Amino acid sequence: MAALTGLLFLGAMGTANAADGFQTSVPSAILVDYDTGSILFEKDADKRIAPATLAKVMMADVVFAQLRAGKIALDTPLVVSVNAWRRGGGPSGGAAMFAEVNKPAPVGELLAGALVVSGNDAAITLAEGLGGTESQFAQMMNAQAQAIGMTNSEFHNATGFADAGQVSSARDLATLAAHIIRTFPDYYPIFAKPNIEWNRIKQRNRNVMLDAGIGADGLQVGWLKDVGYHALVSAVQNGQRLVVATLSARSEKERVEETRKLLEWGFQSFRQRQIFAADKEVGRAQVFGGAQSSVGLAARGPVNLLTPRSGGERVSARVVYTGPLRAPVTKGAEVGRLEISRGPVKVLDVPLVTTEDVAVGSLMDRAIDGGLTLMGDSVRDLARRAMAKLHK
Structure with a gap:
């Protein structure tokens, strides 16, 4: 029936959305209270948008699950292929961990390379090492996304490189963030490492929201040409954790300002009721x-x-x-x-x-x-x- x-x-009692007077200039956003699951704000949160570098958060979820299941360990070595080096390493000109071609790197260091400095070489090496090919690993990402309720997402690669079929949404990404924080508390702190050093090259964490003074303690920011600037951030103030996703900001400045504004508004404007x-x-x-x-x-x-x-x-x-x-x-x-x-x-x-x-x-x-x-x-x-x- x-x-x-x-x-x-x-x-x-009530909750809030754009109609209550609060506004954000980013095209798509959601703000969620982690403990209760209450949606404090949403704006076009189900719009399907290329996730850019935030695809690496989905990649990390799959790797974390493999670690939890004991199929790999943080010190398991994976060899950096020519493909990973050429498409994602130094020769690519993009974000890279600068792993050496045909040399092994431990899973833990590759995770830090992918999540702290958005290293595409690290992401491809993890995908190839665990999935055989990046395409096969993407199917693992899709299976995991469906299992945790990400109904508006489809992944074709682990890097976030432009692909017409690779999409997600603000709501799905917030769901993913909350799932990682809840399910993998031992691995979540990797996102907040202040820097990494590999192959004698030291790099700072690219997530500028960690230094914005709002209690942010993890996840990622990203950018893709013709799509815009994204942020997926979790922050804690006075024991309360919020998760925010802002997608397609027009500039890095707008991404920082709007993400900060949403978090500050959420922390200041709400109280919990049973x-x-x-x-x-x-x-x-x-x-x-x-x-x-x-x-x-x-x-x-x-x-x-x-x-x-x-x-x-x-x-x-x-x-x-x-x-x-x-x-x-x-x-x-x-x-x-x-x-x-x-x-x-x-x-x-x-x-x-x-x-x-x-x-x-x-x-x-x-x-x-x-x-x-x-x-x-x-x-x-x-x-x-x-x-x-x-x-x-």
Whole structure:
């Protein structure tokens, strides 16, 4: 059956988007609170844009996963191919780690080369070393992107070099950043290394946002001709972490100013509020053929939302699931979502699980459900209550 929804009214709290008065000059942007997942601001956040150097963040996620699985180690040597050296190293004239051709370099140093100074030779060497070819590694990137919910992304290379089919979005990149911070805390600090030195060449971190005085502690900036200047940054102030993606700024100056402005506005303008306590029932899902006609739904943990300090507008929530559920139902099964919105903007999406077991009902229960479901849930529930009274 189609998704069933139940509306919950949450009152005057609110979140923000461009319509609330705050604006940014960059064409596409998103600002997300890391702990709650609340979207504080978005502007054309699903627009598909070439990610430029930010493709290396997706590359890093795949490498981190290989490290976590024990398939490689930070000291695993990978040989720098002629292709990696020519297309991404010194001869290319672009950002490079300056790794020597046909010489080995450890995975840890290659990661630093790719993430700290955007070394294209390092990125290609990692891709070839783990995928066989850069194209095959790109398929690993795409599989991982889909697994973490990056629905507007497609990768064809690990460097971010121009490719008509390589795209991502501000929302997807923020999702990727949060995933890396949460899943790979041991490797995330690589992004913030102040400098690297390889082959007697010392280079500073290219992410200028790390020195902007806003608490930035990682991820990358990038640029691509005819696309513009990008930033994907996470910052912490007073224990609160925000993730921001700004895409297609017209200049490096605009990228820095708009990224800083978004982060400062986010840190200053919002406070956290608990909407539902952990395990608090937020709605009920209909059950077909069960010992009871519905089951409670709750989030696994507390549901928190960042709301404007200055007051706000009304927000609403709805429970979304595909139903009715079929008995038996197991407690803790993820069967729905809690979507919290301000107007047309969805600002929070939380998985919901069942609060109890529901066994298969009696023959009478199943007969009532089968015969009356098409007449509507309210009629079915009335019939089941009436039959229950007759049996007492």
